[in-house]
Amino acid sequence: MKIVISLLFSLILFASCKENKKQETTLPSNSIFNLTSNWKNQNGDSLQLHNLQGKTLVVVMIYTSCKLACPILVAKMKTIESKISRKDIDKVSLVLVTIDPKTDSSARLKEFAKTNNMDAPQWVFLTSNEEATQEFANVLAMKYKKISPVDFSHSNIISVFSPNGQLVSQEEGAIEVDNVVSTVHKTVKESK
Amino acid sequence: MKRLILYKLFGGILTLTFLFSCNKQKSDVASNTASIKVVSDSIGFISANVKMVYIPGGEYKPFYGSDSVRVTVAPFLMDERAVTNKEFLAFVKANPQWRKSNIKKLYSDSTYLRDWPNDLTLPENANPDAPVCYVSWFAAKAFAHSVGKRLPTLDEWEFIAMADDVSANARLKPEYSNNILDLYLQKDRQYRAVKQSKPNYWGIYNMFDLIWEWTDDFNSILTTNDSRAGQYEDKNLFCAGSAISSTDVLNYAAFMRFALRTSLKANYTVANLGFRCAKDAETQK
Amino acid sequence: MNFKNFLFFTMAAAIFALPSCKSGSNQNNSSAAATEEAQGTPQVAEVTGAPKVPAPVGNRGPKKWIVNLETTETEGIIADSISYTFWTFNHTVPGSFIRVRVGDEVTINLKNAANSVLPHNIDLHAVTGPGGGAAASTSAPGKETSFTFKALNPGLFVYHCAAPPVPMHIGNGMYGLILVEPAGGLPKVDREYYIMQGDFYTKASAAKKGVLEFDNDKAVAEHPDYVLFNGKKGSLLGANMLEAKVGETVRLFVGNGGPNLTSSFHVIGEIFDNVYLEGGSTISHNIQTTMIPAGGSAIVEFKCDVPGEFVIVDHSLSRAFNKGAIGKLKVTGDANPKVFNAKTLVKE
Numbered sequence: 001m002k003i004v005i006s007l008l009f010s011l012i013l014f015a016s017c018k019e020n021k022k023q024e025t026t027l028p029s030n031s032i033f034n035l036t037s038n039w040k041n042q043n044g045d046s047l048q049l050h051n052l053q054g055k056t057l058v059v060v061m062i063y064t065s066c067k068l069a070c071p072i073l074v075a076k077m078k079t080i081e082s083k084i085s086r087k088d089i090d091k092v093s094l095v096l097v098t099i100d101p102k103t104d105s106s107a108r109l110k111e112f113a114k115t116n117n118m119d120a121p122q123w124v125f126l127t128s129n130e131e132a133t134q135e136f137a138n139v140l141a142m143k144y145k146k147i148s149p150v151d152f153s154h155s156n157i158i159s160v161f162s163p164n165g166q167l168v169s170q171e172e173g174a175i176e177v178d179n180v181v182s183t184v185h186k187t188v189k190e191s192k
Numbered sequence: 193m194k195r196l197i198l199y200k201l202f203g204g205i206l207t208l209t210f211l212f213s214c215n216k217q218k219s220d221v222a223s224n225t226a227s228i229k230v231v232s233d234s235i236g237f238i239s240a241n242v243k244m245v246y247i248p249g250g251e252y253k254p255f256y257g258s259d260s261v262r263v264t265v266a267p268f269l270m271d272e273r274a275v276t277n278k279e280f281l282a283f284v285k286a287n288p289q290w291r292k293s294n295i296k297k298l299y300s301d302s303t304y305l306r307d308w309p310n311d312l313t314l315p316e317n318a319n320p321d322a323p324v325c326y327v328s329w330f331a332a333k334a335f336a337h338s339v340g341k342r343l344p345t346l347d348e349w350e351f352i353a354m355a356d357d358v359s360a361n362a363r364l365k366p367e368y369s370n371n372i373l374d375l376y377l378q379k380d381r382q383y384r385a386v387k388q389s390k391p392n393y394w395g396i397y398n399m400f401d402l403i404w405e406w407t408d409d410f411n412s413i414l415t416t417n418d419s420r421a422g423q424y425e426d427k428n429l430f431c432a433g434s435a436i437s438s439t440d441v442l443n444y445a446a447f448m449r450f451a452l453r454t455s456l457k458a459n460y461t462v463a464n465l466g467f468r469c470a471k472d473a474e475t476q477k
Numbered sequence: 478m479n480f481k482n483f484l485f486f487t488m489a490a491a492i493f494a495l496p497s498c499k500s501g502s503n504q505n506n507s508s509a510a511a512t513e514e515a516q517g518t519p520q521v522a523e524v525t526g527a528p529k530v531p532a533p534v535g536n537r538g539p540k541k542w543i544v545n546l547e548t549t550e551t552e553g554i555i556a557d558s559i560s561y562t563f564w565t566f567n568h569t570v571p572g573s574f575i576r577v578r579v580g581d582e583v584t585i586n587l588k589n590a591a592n593s594v595l596p597h598n599i600d601l602h603a604v605t606g607p608g609g610g611a612a613a614s615t616s617a618p619g620k621e622t623s624f625t626f627k628a629l630n631p632g633l634f635v636y637h638c639a640a641p642p643v644p645m646h647i648g649n650g651m652y653g654l655i656l657v658e659p660a661g662g663l664p665k666v667d668r669e670y671y672i673m674q675g676d677f678y679t680k681a682s683a684a685k686k687g688v689l690e691f692d693n694d695k696a697v698a699e700h701p702d703y704v705l706f707n708g709k710k711g712s713l714l715g716a717n718m719l720e721a722k723v724g725e726t727v728r729l730f731v732g733n734g735g736p737n738l739t740s741s742f743h744v745i746g747e748i749f750d751n752v753y754l755e756g757g758s759t760i761s762h763n764i765q766t767t768m769i770p771a772g773g774s775a776i777v778e779f780k781c782d783v784p785g786e787f788v789i790v791d792h793s794l795s796r797a798f799n800k801g802a803i804g805k806l807k808v809t810g811d812a813n814p815k816v817f818n819a820k821t822l823v824k825e
Contacts, residue, residue: 030297036233138329138411138458139298145412153414173607303619370693374683377562377690379550379594444693447641448595455596455617455640462618463591 031165032139037132042109042125049165052124055093056187057161058180061142063100064112065150073156074116076177080158081122083181088188091163095124099144099152101133140170160184163191236286240279240339244269245395246473252351252361255446265351267473270344273386273397274323274405274468275335277314280305283335285312290334299330303461321385323403323466329458332406332467343408344470346453353400353449355393363443372445375401382464400445406467410453510629510660513580515539522583524573527671527707528719530730531576534658539580546573548597548616548638548651549590552688555703556710556801561679561689563708564597564638564649570708571673571734572636572653577628579657584625589616596640601626602772603634603655611639631659633756633774635732644736648678648696650708652734654774659758666778667725674742674769674791674802675708675734676701699737704796706789706804713789713804721781723810728778732756735771741792742769742777744806746785751778766792781808783817 027033033050040046060077062070074096081094096118098104104112109125112118118125128136137144144154158175160168160183169183249265284291291311295304306326307315314320327335329343336342356362356371375381378401387397456462519541523531546566553570555561566572577583589597596617600609604626607613613624637643638651654673678695679702682688695701706713713719721727733740743766752764756774761767767775791802 028297032298034296034298134409134411135330135333141411141457143411143414143454145409145414155414373693376594377682378684379592442693442697444642444645451596451615451641452617455615455620460617460620462620464594464618 028164028166030167032136032161032167033165035132035135035139037128037135039126039128039132040106042106042113042123044106052093052095053165054163055091056163056184056191057093057095057159057165058184059095059097059140059159059161060157061097061099061137061140061144061154063098063152064104064108065100066152069154069156073158073175074118076158076175076180078116078118079177080180080184081118083177084184088185089122091188091191092122092184093124094118094122095126097126097133097136099133099137099154101127101129103150160187162187233289235334235338237340238282238286238338240341240469242275242279242469243272244471245272247348247352247394249348249351249473252347252354254347255350255443255450263347265347268344268348269471269473270348270352270394270396271341271468271470272391272395274403274466275332276321276386277318277324278320280324280327280335281312281314281320283338287334287338290331295331297459299459300328301459301461304328304331306461306463317383319383319385321387322383323386323398325382325403325463325466326461327406327466328461329406329410329456331461333408335467336469339469341469341471343406343467346407346409346412348470349405349407350446350449352392352394352396353446355396355399357390357392360393369443369445372400373448376445376448382466403464403466404449404452404462406465407453410456411458413450413454510539510580510631511627513539515541515580515582515627517541519543519582519584521545522575522577524567524575525671526567526569526573527571527673528713530574530656530669530671533665533669534576534578534662536661537578539578539582541582541584542577543584543586544575545586545588546599547588547590548593550593550595550649554709555677555679555689555705559689560687561677562649562682562691564595564646564651566599566636566638566651566653570650570652570675571671571732572651574653574671574730575636575655577655577657578662579628579631579659581628581657582625583628584623585610585614586621586623587614587616588621589618591619593618597638597646597651598622598640599636600639601634601636601655603628603630603632603636603657605629608639609636615640628657631657631758633657633730633732633753633776635734635772635774637734637772644696645691645693647734647736648676649691650675650677650734652732654730654732656730663728663776666728668719668721668727669730670719670727671730672706672713672789672804673708673732673734674704674706674738674740676736676738677703677705679703696736701738701800704738704791704800704802706802710801713806718786719789719804719806721806721808723781723784723808723813726750726778726780727806728776730774730776731769732774733769733771737771738791738793738796739771740769740802741766742775743767743790743792744777744779745788745790747779747781747787747806749777749779752776781806781810783813784808784810 033053035049058080060073062073077094084092104127109127113123113125140157140159142155142157144152146152157170157172158180159170162168168187171180247268247270249267251262251264254263288294292305292308293311303326333343354361354363356368362368382403389401391397516538517540522542522544525531548566549568550564552560553563563570587599596615598611598615600611602609604610606626610624614622616622634655636653636655638646640646678692679689680692682690731742749764752761752767753776754761769775785808787806789804790797796802
């Protein structure tokens with residue numbers, strides 16, 4: 001019996017992997033993994049966005065010295081994280097991209113992650129240079145402007161991407177956390 | 193692959209493996225695709241023979257959008273005219289990844305180079321010297337890169353836009369905005385060739401009479417297009433209410449430009465939206 | 478986000494919060510509608526150009542609707558074979574009349590024509606939400622946007638384009654009416670018509686001979702060349718007169734797009750039996766002239782007792798006599814001398 005199940009699983013596994021392979025050879029042309037910009041995570045590892053491939057992504061842009069909107073966005077990301085079912089959490093990355101790469105170094109992001117109890121493996125913090133940041137913001141259709149050496153105004157958007165980098169949905173302004181969570185669950189389920 | 197086979201013997205933990213093994217598969221495949229990729233992502237450089245005008249920059253009062261009332265614009269170089277159909281054709285010839293049939297959906301909506309019958313042919317009735325339109329911000333940026341330039345910033349563009357044909361800052365002249373409005377209200381002007389009208393004070397052509405133009409940081413306007421909340425209060429917000437002279441409120445042409453910019457996303461391609469390139473003044477020397 | 482920004486957003490939020498809290502003792506308050514669930518799959522709503530209106534909602538419950546609107550910039554006749562470059566919702570001035578019921582869920586699809594020069598959007602005064610939908614619906618030339626709202630308050634509401642510079646977008650004709658009927662619908666009448674007033678500021682187009690276009694200076698000075706019903710001089714005259722029969726009750730949905738003038742709406746030779754003041758739920762009776770603010774409306778009802786041509790005007794009469802704010806309702810049927818008797822005195 002065990003063998004049968006195992007065989008069955010293997011079959012499914014093969015089938016699904018094959019399908020993945022098919023998708024892979026033609027990365028969807030609207031995938032954010034097409035971006036070739038270089039980033040660093042909170043551990044100082046260099047990466048490109050396609051290194052995030054394979055997991056459902058919840059993405060927000062913030063900056064760590066922000067006193068008003070960003071703490072709310074960060075709190076929402078934490079609520080979203082806590083509401084994602086534990087069996088799915090390893091299939092999800094929660095990605096915080098800084099809009100202030102000059103200030104937010106990898107080390108600073110690491111510090112921020114620690115202070116905010118966001119140091120579990122599902123949390124990814126990214127920093128790059130201003131050009132890559134601008135390009136990424138434009139991919140998200142996010143508006144932002146530096147209004148002083150330490151402050152930005154910016155739109156508040158949380159986006160969900162499928163494991164192959166396609167935009168699934170965006171919540172803007174008064175972000176409904178539960179909407180994001182259900183989108184994440186749906187996306188995880190569909191990409192199994 | 194060895195690991196994959198090994199794991200398959202243990203049906204119980206297959207679910208876990210699944211992701212893992214697929215991930216493994218992915219990285220293999222990724223390297224495969226990289227090697228068989230026909231279309232390269234790197235930009236092929238082309239030569240540009242458009243005259244660039246030195247703009248000394250200076251302090252200026254933005255129409256709206258800044259916390260500090262005055263903004264300093266550093267010296268820069270600006271193309272005297274917009275990028276033309278002919279030039280964009282040369283760009284896509286050298287850069288297959290930016291051709292109509294190859295462009296990634298991430299970088300453009302469905303109307304990219306809408307009227308081009310194929311990858312390397314201009315629309316039948318198009319003037320090769322008319323500004324190229326139906327190009328996204330991503331494509332405009334790539335073009336600028338290919339000629340060793342960049343897109344102008346919003347402040348740079350607006351700094352030049354203050355000029356009429358005899359003065360660097362004509363904003364206080366009563367006819368300034370109305371003259372631009374007259375130009376803005378004409379339809380289908382994007383089909384005309386560049387440099388057919390008079391240049392402005394700086395020697396820059398066609399700031400208003402042909403097309404809307406992308407700027408590098410077009411997405412830096414957070415004002416909503418909203419009569420009741422946005423445009424009045426937001427100005428108070430950004431400029432502390434004091435910076436708004438009546439001439440600004442009467443500058444309907446500037447309102448239109450800002451409205452247009454706020455309506456855009458970087459992948460949009462629009463019938464009357466093109467671009468010109470700029471460059472830092474230092475790097476030129 | 479800095480502190481000023483935060484203040485602004487808080488203030489803005491407070492402003493937007495106000496309309497949603499405005500339910501009072503009135504039985505048609507919005508909180509009741511908010512709890513009613515709209516049923517079924519969304520259907521495309523019938524919309525009409527003036528002076529026609531879509532069919533009444535009747536006794537149905539809340540439903541889901543899709544309203545398709547296209548913004549255009551096109552030449553049309555403003556008066557006596559004079560052309561003007563209008564900006565429109567669905568190719569007409571005023572834009573299409575939208576008719577829904579309180580509790581309905583309405584999805585607005587706004588498409589901006591590919592050959593538009595400018596971005597456009599829609600701010601519906603019937604919407605409870607930021608900017609009446611303006612920011613959510615801002616569409617670049619050739620692009621389409623969409624948002625959904627629940628009609629919480631019954632009434633006759635103006636919608637308009639709110640893209641900067643707003644006075645210009647409205648001055649060029651970008652307005653219309655959306656009627657939100659109360660549960661059970663408005664009382665049945667025999668005739669319903671759609672009239673919308675607007676003030677127009679014109680000058681000769683710099684680019685196109687023989688075509689008029691918006692004059693910024695006249696608009697700022699509030700000196701219109703034309704004050705018109707339904708965007709055209711004579712739109713309710715001659716063959717285009719509104720019609721009714723003796724004994725019928727007529728209901729006029731009257732809006733004022735502005736952008737600047739307040740209308741003193743009057744029908745010469747009639748007294749309004751009912752006026753839904755400012756398009757809301759308070760009904761006033763026996764009114765001669767009702768004020769309609771720019772960006773506001775009124776519903777007027779009257780019974781046609783005698784035949785004749787009844788002149789519809791803005792009773793700021795220079796506008797009627799000199800600037801076009803005049804129309805007619807033609808009532809046919811038998812004379813009723815007890816109500817009105819035009820005697821000719823013959824002297825011996």
